[in-house]
Amino acid sequence: MIDFHTHILPCMDDGSQSISESLSMLRAEARQGIEGVVLTPHFYAHENSPAVFLKRREHNFRQLKPYLWPELPEIILGAEVQYFEGICTVEGVCDLRIEGTDYLLLEMPFSHWSNHMIEDVITLNDRRGMTVVLAHIERYMAMQPKEIWSHLRNCGVLMQSNVSFFSNWKTQHKAMSMLSRREINFLGSDCHNMKLRQPNWDQLPEKAWTLAQKSAAYYDFQAAFYEA
Numbered sequence: 001m002i003d004f005h006t007h008i009l010p011c012m013d014d015g016s017q018s019i020s021e022s023l024s025m026l027r028a029e030a031r032q033g034i035e036g037v038v039l040t041p042h043f044y045a046h047e048n049s050p051a052v053f054l055k056r057r058e059h060n061f062r063q064l065k066p067y068l069w070p071e072l073p074e075i076i077l078g079a080e081v082q083y084f085e086g087i088c089t090v091e092g093v094c095d096l097r098i099e100g101t102d103y104l105l106l107e108m109p110f111s112h113w114s115n116h117m118i119e120d121v122i123t124l125n126d127r128r129g130m131t132v133v134l135a136h137i138e139r140y141m142a143m144q145p146k147e148i149w150s151h152l153r154n155c156g157v158l159m160q161s162n163v164s165f166f167s168n169w170k171t172q173h174k175a176m177s178m179l180s181r182r183e184i185n186f187l188g189s190d191c192h193n194m195k196l197r198q199p200n201w202d203q204l205p206e207k208a209w210t211l212a213q214k215s216a217a218y219y220d221f222q223a224a225f226y227e228a
């Protein structure tokens, strides 16, 4: 299993603030049975250009690398890219895809999405070598009309959910139905630290674990990553 959404890379965002915190999080991921972790620090266009962000990510990863022992999960570099108007026209956005793959983890605004925003996402997804994965979709479901979701899926946009969607008794039935219907393609802990937002795969119901492992999207992702 791969944790598709984490804030483990130190000193990049509101996630891990030190190498030791990052290592504690990676050890927790390993204990919980995770074999691969995608590092997805926040990318905010108003803070950095893609080029500056990637330099920071490389620098911070170099600090962590000497401590990555084989018993820890495999590390895959990525980003959680916050949507901005015109994102589909910016060339450098391609460089924020998860390394070795076409996948771009995209964080949408916590609001009703306009038609213009939906079109931006679809145009971005239509770019050659680009597959958009919407981050923690459960946060936005109540704010969008139902048909938006099938429209996005029909256009090839993939969906990621947080483990907390499955561990919360109020939402877990909905989460399981969506996973069974393949309306959720990837799972992530979205962990930020070891206190309030720690790796939480131990709270994922076993049935969800099994279903996610069988997900075609995971196979495709792994195939893309290991072929690269």
Ligand SMILES: [Fe+2]
Pocket (backbone or CB within 6 Å): 005, 006, 007, 080, 190
């Ligand atoms: Fe996140």
